[in-house]
Every structure is written in structure tokens, then in C-alpha cells.
Amino acid sequence: MSEQAAMAKITKNSAEGGILVKLLIFSISLGVVPLSSYFGSLKYIWNGNSTYAAITAVVSANIVLITYIVSSLLEDRQPITLSQKSLPETKKQR
Template sequence: MNSSSHNTPDMGGKSNIAPAVPAHVIFKLLGFTLAMIVIPIGSYFLTLNSIFQGNSTFAGATAAIMANVVLVGYVIVAMKEDQSEAIEAAAKESKKEL
């Protein structure tokens, strides 16, 4: 066996140029990244003087809670997306069998 035959692509074949991660997944990740930065910091400064009268402990706790809310939201969205992709794959597989 020639070792170079395993590493060279077929001249007549087309290479797969589809992105490894779909664009909508990247946009969701960027959106949740921005939310993870803006929402906790914003909630800290919004609640520091307006709700908690300068008590930074409570404002910090609010920021931590909001960070967890964003994280849980991301997990829920990711799980729903994964389930919908599995359902679509099963539907395509059943169409192939018919």
C-alpha cells in the first residue's frame, strides 16, 4: 500500500465545505455570551442604589442570580435545539426507508 494514497483527496470528488458548526448556533452562542456579560453587570448597577440603597452584597447576589438565569436559559435552548435536530434526523431516516 502506498502511504500517500490515504492522504490525497480524489481528483474527481468534491470536498465538503459546509461549516462544522451552523451559523445559527454561533449566533445563539454570541447572543448568550453578550447576555452573560450585560445582564449580571447591568442588574448589579441597576439594583445597587435603586433597590438595595448601596448594599453591594445584595446587588452582587442579584447579579449572581441573573448570571444563573442566563446560564439555565442557554441550557434549555441548547437542549431544545438538540431534540429538534434529532427529530428531523429521524424524520429523514424514515423517509429514506419508504
């Protein structure tokens, strides 16, 4: 029974937080941001130097990944709600 309760809690948290929406946004930005930064910096910043444009694309991809990781960690540290605090105490918790 505790497995079912844990799965219900996970499903409830994912529905409230919009985890799937955040994953889709970061997935799309992981494809779009490096490509646009590569071609944009190739044409406007580095004047045709593809090595520097590739470095710019790699840095932008890493920024997107780090932003996703930090936002996931901050979402994981949300405060415990009152309904989670009011659970009965078990012998293991004493």
C-alpha cells in the first residue's frame, strides 16, 4: 500500500509543478539556443570564424543544461505542506 501512496504523491507533485512542461521547454531550448548562437555569432560577432562560433554554441548549451539542473534542484527543495506534516508517526520515525 505504501508504494501506491508514494506513486500518488509523485503523480500529484508532477501535476502541480508542471514538470513535463518544464522538460519540454528546456528540451526545445537545448536544440534552438546553441544553433541560433552558432549561426548568429558566426555572422555577426566572429565574422566567419567557425571555431569561435562553435565555442559560443558549446557555452550556450552548457548554460541551458546548468539552468535546468539548478531549477530542478530548487523545485525539489520546496517546503513541506501541512498535509505532509500531519502524517501519523511510525516506530521508525521515533
